[in-house]
Amino acid sequence: MRERVTEACRILYAHGQEHFYLGHVSAREAPGSDRFWVKPTGMGLGEVKPDDLVLLDLDGQRISGDRPIHHEMPIHAEIYRRRPDVNCVVHTHPFHAAAFAASTADFKMISQDSILFANGFGWYDSAILVVTPEQGRGVAQALGEHRLVVLRNHGIAAVDDTIESATFLAVSFDRSLQLQAMAASLGPIREIAPDEVAAMNEYFGASYGGRVEVTFEYLLRQADARMGRPAAEPPTDRPTGQAGAAPLKPSR
Ligand SMILES: [Zn+2]
Structure with missing residues (x-):
């Protein structure tokens, strides 16, 4: 699990969430636990190793x-409380999301x-x-039942029940805002119609689990390749639950 936290840190480093040595990822020691492993300070998201993590209550x-x-x-701590x-909390200062956070x-x-x-x-x-703790409770209250x-x-701060999903949400939120800024620079924004938003939300929700895992592994391979680390090979089997992938037909 500590290895997974550092993999999430590398993904965030390589995909636009780096801000000097700031930003941190944590994960509960186990579901239901009141203790969590977290990245320490003094080192960047791209540098942290499993043995560097600190366990706090x-x-x-x-x-x-x-x-x-x-x-x-x-x-x-206050989000976990x-x-x-929630089993994972990603707190970062992503460039485009931070610009959004500074805008109206x-x-x-x-x-x-x-x-x-x-x-x-x-x-x-x-x-x-x-x-x-009081400020932390304010953040947890503002988060409410959302995932970001x-x-x-x-x-x-992006949260979810898995490290993979919280990381995916953090990267996707920043990517969406990067695209929004670029679209706005080209002219008036063309939004997706509410009925299409609802249909896409339902479709993505149904395939979310598999898609998150596949995306996390892909982002990790890309991060490791960019950082000059040995990167895993893409899987040879075709994963299910991937958005855009046709449903697998049962073989007879
Ligand atoms: Zn911060």
Whole structure:
């Protein structure tokens, strides 16, 4: 599991979420646990290794690991406290999402990436660093039952029951906003009609599990290749549940 956290960090590093050594990913030690492993401070998302991670409890007490921790641990702890269903929290300062967080623009339904957020996201209306439990509770409250919260003039926190999904959401949200900024620079934005948004949301929802895994593994191979690390080979079998893939016919 710690290995998976560092893989998520490498994906985020290689896919537009890097901001110096800032940004952190955490995962519960196990579903239902009140302890979580988290990336330490002083090293970038692209540098962290499994042995570098620190184990904390929800009160911020260190259980294991020697490295110094980021000041923003209450983001993780208070989201885990409020949301038992969440097993992973990604907090990053992605460039395009941070630009959105500093603007008065509305998030537009314009692409397959944006459809992931058709049910909305939270908005934390403060630029102040989240360093106290009270501030962390404010972020968790702003997140509500969503899978992502925007922190004004700051960044995002993406959450879900798996490391793969929280990472996928963080990358997709930033990608959607990059596309929105580019589309707006070309002229008035052409939004996807609400009935098509609903249909795509339903279709993607039905295939989400398989698609997330496939995308995570792809993003990891790309990240490792870009970073000059040995990258895994693409799978030879055809995964199911992938959006755009035809349903597999039973063989007779
Ligand atoms: Zn931050």
